[in-house]
Amino acid sequence: MTVLPYADALAAYDPVLGLEVHVELNTTSKMFCGCSTAFGAEPNTQVCPVCLGLPGSLPAVNAKAVESAIRIGLALNCTIAEWCRFARKNYFYPDMPKNYQISQYDEPIAYDGWTEVVLDGEIYRIGIERAHMEEDTGKSLHVGGATGRIHGADYSLLDYNRSGVPLIEIVTKPVEGTGAKAPEVARAYVTMLRDLLRTLGVSDVRMEQGSLRCDANVSLRPVGRSTFGTRTETKNVNSLRSVERAVRYEITRQAAILASGGRVTQETRHWHEDSGITTPGRNKETAEDYRYFPEPDLVPIAPSREWVEELHATLPEPPTARLKRVRAEWGFSELEMRDVVSAGAVNAIEATVAAGATPQSARKWWLTEIARHANEEGVDLEAVGVTPQQVAEIQALVENGTINDKLARQVFEGVIAGEGSPAEVVTARKLAIVSDEGALAAAVNEAINANPDIVDKIKSGKVQATGALIGSVMKQMRGQADAARVREMILEKIG
Amino acid sequence: MTLAEAPNAETIRQTAVDLATKIKSGELSAVEVTRSHLDRIAEVDGEIHAFLYVDGERALASAARVDAKIAAGEPVGPLAGVPLALKDILTYTGAPTTCGSKILEGWLPPYDATVTRRLLDHDMVILGKTNLDEFAMGSSTENSAYGPTRNPWDTSRIPGGSGGGSAAAVAAFEAPLAIGTDTGGSIRQPAAVTGTVGVKPTYGGSSRYGLVALASSLDQPGPCARSVLDAALLHQVIAGHDPCDSTSIDQPVPDVVTAARSADVSRMKIGVVTELGGEGYAPGVEQRFNEAVELLASLGAEIIEVSCPHFVYALPTYYLILPAECSSNLAKFDAMRFGLRVGDDGFASAEQVMAATREAGFGAEVKRRIIIGTYALSSGYYEAYYGQAQKVRTLISRDFDQAFSQADVLVSPSTPITAFKIGEKVDDPLAMYRNDLCTIPSNLAGNASASFPVGLAPEDGLPVGFQVMAPPLADDRLYRVGGALEAALHSAWNGPLLDRLPDPGALR
Amino acid sequence: MALTAEDVANLARLARIELSEAELEVLAPQLDVILESVARVSDVAAQDIPPTSHALPLTNVFREDELRASLSREQVLAGAPAAEQMRFRVPKILGEEA
Numbered sequence A: 001m002t003v004l005p006y007a008d009a010l011a012a013y014d015p016v017l018g019l020e021v022h023v024e025l026n027t028t029s030k031m032f033c034g035c036s037t038a039f040g041a042e043p044n045t046q047v048c049p050v051c052l053g054l055p056g057s058l059p060a061v062n063a064k065a066v067e068s069a070i071r072i073g074l075a076l077n078c079t080i081a082e083w084c085r086f087a088r089k090n091y092f093y094p095d096m097p098k099n100y101q102i103s104q105y106d107e108p109i110a111y112d113g114w115t116e117v118v119l120d121g122e123i124y125r126i127g128i129e130r131a132h133m134e135e136d137t138g139k140s141l142h143v144g145g146a147t148g149r150i151h152g153a154d155y156s157l158l159d160y161n162r163s164g165v166p167l168i169e170i171v172t173k174p175v176e177g178t179g180a181k182a183p184e185v186a187r188a189y190v191t192m193l194r195d196l197l198r199t200l201g202v203s204d205v206r207m208e209q210g211s212l213r214c215d216a217n218v219s220l221r222p223v224g225r226s227t228f229g230t231r232t233e234t235k236n237v238n239s240l241r242s243v244e245r246a247v248r249y250e251i252t253r254q255a256a257i258l259a260s261g262g263r264v265t266q267e268t269r270h271w272h273e274d275s276g277i278t279t280p281g282r283n284k285e286t287a288e289d290y291r292y293f294p295e296p297d298l299v300p301i302a303p304s305r306e307w308v309e310e311l312h313a314t315l316p317e318p319p320t321a322r323l324k325r326v327r328a329e330w331g332f333s334e335l336e337m338r339d340v341v342s343a344g345a346v347n348a349i350e351a352t353v354a355a356g357a358t359p360q361s362a363r364k365w366w367l368t369e370i371a372r373h374a375n376e377e378g379v380d381l382e383a384v385g386v387t388p389q390q391v392a393e394i395q396a397l398v399e400n401g402t403i404n405d406k407l408a409r410q411v412f413e414g415v416i417a418g419e420g421s422p423a424e425v426v427t428a429r430k431l432a433i434v435s436d437e438g439a440l441a442a443a444v445n446e447a448i449n450a451n452p453d454i455v456d457k458i459k460s461g462k463v464q465a466t467g468a469l470i471g472s473v474m475k476q477m478r479g480q481a482d483a484a485r486v487r488e489m490i491l492e493k494i495g
Numbered sequence B: 001m002t003l004a005e006a007p008n009a010e011t012i013r014q015t016a017v018d019l020a021t022k023i024k025s026g027e028l029s030a031v032e033v034t035r036s037h038l039d040r041i042a043e044v045d046g047e048i049h050a051f052l053y054v055d056g057e058r059a060l061a062s063a064a065r066v067d068a069k070i071a072a073g074e075p076v077g078p079l080a081g082v083p084l085a086l087k088d089i090l091t092y093t094g095a096p097t098t099c100g101s102k103i104l105e106g107w108l109p110p111y112d113a114t115v116t117r118r119l120l121d122h123d124m125v126i127l128g129k130t131n132l133d134e135f136a137m138g139s140s141t142e143n144s145a146y147g148p149t150r151n152p153w154d155t156s157r158i159p160g161g162s163g164g165g166s167a168a169a170v171a172a173f174e175a176p177l178a179i180g181t182d183t184g185g186s187i188r189q190p191a192a193v194t195g196t197v198g199v200k201p202t203y204g205g206s207s208r209y210g211l212v213a214l215a216s217s218l219d220q221p222g223p224c225a226r227s228v229l230d231a232a233l234l235h236q237v238i239a240g241h242d243p244c245d246s247t248s249i250d251q252p253v254p255d256v257v258t259a260a261r262s263a264d265v266s267r268m269k270i271g272v273v274t275e276l277g278g279e280g281y282a283p284g285v286e287q288r289f290n291e292a293v294e295l296l297a298s299l300g301a302e303i304i305e306v307s308c309p310h311f312v313y314a315l316p317t318y319y320l321i322l323p324a325e326c327s328s329n330l331a332k333f334d335a336m337r338f339g340l341r342v343g344d345d346g347f348a349s350a351e352q353v354m355a356a357t358r359e360a361g362f363g364a365e366v367k368r369r370i371i372i373g374t375y376a377l378s379s380g381y382y383e384a385y386y387g388q389a390q391k392v393r394t395l396i397s398r399d400f401d402q403a404f405s406q407a408d409v410l411v412s413p414s415t416p417i418t419a420f421k422i423g424e425k426v427d428d429p430l431a432m433y434r435n436d437l438c439t440i441p442s443n444l445a446g447n448a449s450a451s452f453p454v455g456l457a458p459e460d461g462l463p464v465g466f467q468v469m470a471p472p473l474a475d476d477r478l479y480r481v482g483g484a485l486e487a488a489l490h491s492a493w494n495g496p497l498l499d500r501l502p503d504p505g506a507l508r
Numbered sequence C: 001m002a003l004t005a006e007d008v009a010n011l012a013r014l015a016r017i018e019l020s021e022a023e024l025e026v027l028a029p030q031l032d033v034i035l036e037s038v039a040r041v042s043d044v045a046a047q048d049i050p051p052t053s054h055a056l057p058l059t060n061v062f063r064e065d066e067l068r069a070s071l072s073r074e075q076v077l078a079g080a081p082a083a084e085q086m087r088f089r090v091p092k093i094l095g096e097e098a
């Protein structure tokens, strides 16, 4: 697949984005039945006649899911419909038990809103087309074939535990005017949405578990043109990083086609995390006709003004206002805050600070040690495997002198490797700083005796040579010593 | 031989209310009553074929439990120990639910329909599951994949449909009561052609949970019986709000039992619907209908004529809405999770297996309706078909509103003609559809409606049904009219119409 | 409007029914007649008539967000045409991914 270098693509073409985000709500029970939504259960243990689509079963709407949908709509500055309905979206697919999805069609519960994302200090306003309610599908496991993928599989195995989990689909209006920043704006938008949804408390927003999923629509038009080009819809974009990479890839791929005089095919494409490319989905020659019609098993929803007002009062502060506030509270510089936002670490830092760490130490760990792991594994910060609580604990261990920054990195390794809590890792790996003065004194003596030349240098006034002796002591102590105390002892001894 | 001379005649000819009284007093045991009906089924159902599944052992066991409860002085339901038949489109754990289709052959549902649950909670005894047109699509029960049911009045004729099994079981004294479901007349039309009582409650009056959906916005379970009071008692047992059905009405059930007992039509205004009569109606049907109207007048009702001009569009409207909804409702029959699977040779794709299974598992009428519905919902046609049909529904409802502002109830023949010969209309879908001409408007508007027997047509000696339609939630008015008709006719006839039934037991 | 055998074949594909040639031949004219007879609804109701879907205009029918017992795994898989590893086994799926 030929692609155009990104700079060349952007010189000739103006990208337009459209983002569709599916959010699984964290309600106790499913959208239309009383089965649990808990993640990770044994296959087919959270299903009933309703979510299994058995003949005769009927859906019943979860009030909490509607409430969450309205709160999401309000948080995205949408109009809340005075009257709306569910509709059936008909198509056959084995992971969808009824062979129709209960969704909303031309009557979404929330529509015509907007939100803002901050990128490199600049504010981008994103229009929200709609936010509507629907239900999730089951999950298939493909058996046989070379890769375990759907293509080439011999057969598939279906687990319907996710079937019927409430989903909110949030669709943006076309996002224009982002230029070369399009991939980053896409990522910043999904990050903002994730943080907002978490603050609303309506979803676990764990992309790696599929509770937040993004489909990215990308089209290009020649610079200066106002009509939209043909778009593609890239599915399966399952991390914040991938959102940015997938959009960037599509821009370069479509640019190559357009630059060579070709035409972009309107199609669904699939993002491949490993190879970093998109490939076409099923041939849309036999385009699905979803035959939408109002769901006759359910009655309309007409949220009262009072209810909507009541829910409005429960909203957290808007994201941009929040960023302004936390920057002031944390005392971060403009630049520091920018890095924090683009790393998607605002919520993590907030939670770490809440757990007792200072803002600067929280920022340090999330943007260095944890970010490094996230990058190496190609996952988002949250998926690295350290909780804000644990970060605060590690920082507390540093501050009370149990470990130092260098040892703290090993504690992170241990926690990420699943060796237990920070304290457990310190014990198991024997990382605590040695505060036994006798052992320390012995090591200092040995260092002094082994390096007479250095001792002479220090005595002659070259105090900076102390570093070499400190290094020797630290080596003997396997790093588990307080460097400041070691320096003190050396200077005392040499006097 | 007439029925009166049949074995078990004494027990099986009784009304449900009499059986319940005797079971409660100990004069009869529920086990005896159940056994008598099981014997009757064994005796005549080879000919009638009302049942797809007879649940004899379990019926006897639950009858025994009811007897024990009564002996222990525990409180029991008003129809405790009375056996009944369940249309095989409602789920009942432990018994197969086939919907009259090959695609569900042998399927054992893991849950009970709300109606089933209520029957069991009220100590009623389920004898088995009755035959129906496949997925309730039809007016003759000929569309059952398991063979047609025969009309006890003349076994060469249809018992109506889709609930032909339930109506025939009741008419042939195989069960004193049965449950039917009515989407376009599937309770009332079989009741009419078998000389029995059938009631479609107000839409939302009884729960659809566990009723395998044909057309969600039209389906409604209801009682089938031989007497008006029996129907009312069964109505009372099964009706009421169900949180599992979002379209169910959260209001008290109209007092249908008191209404049936009062049987009082004096000063009632009864509207005869102009559009439901005339050309296409059998002379015997019109004659018996007119006589019944006169009878009601003689009982003190005021008769007026009302016009419902949009009723003529009811049939085409129905045949857009129903297929549209059923094309979607029946999509779940796809060979993936339950039921028949055809063509899974290890090479075929899921898509191919679905298509092969649906081809093999569905009968011709089901395929016809699914394809019509797929067409009516497809992009570019939706507005002209389904969208328009929903608007015509409004016009039909307005006709009803207008008519009910003049009359307390509306009346018409239940069907244009009496029971026709098996096989006569199978290849002519439109002729078949016309059987539901009179019953469909009430499904579209959702109001309550019933059919009561008013005699035999002189030309063929077959039963004629009299339809009564009441406003939504005024189901009790049906029973007042039905009760009044029944009382007057029984005294004129010296007994119920079914006394004149040639005993199918004699056919063997 | 005249529904052709090819139209019917397309609809059957959409509805996942593998109709035989012979069936198509019989069905097309039957469906055509039915459609012709129902087509007249399209000019009955004026633009401003609201649609009706149910007898009583109910709204806001909700259930509380509470757990109810799920089926046992035996019950879930009892009716499955094929099962493996506690899951429903189905033929290969012609998926989105190519």
Ligand SMILES: [Mg+2]
Binding pocket: A103, A134, A169
């Ligand atoms: Mg969607």
Ligand SMILES: [Zn+2]
Binding pocket: A030, A033, A034, A035, A046, A047, A048, A049, A050, A051, A052, A164
């Ligand atoms: Zn469930």
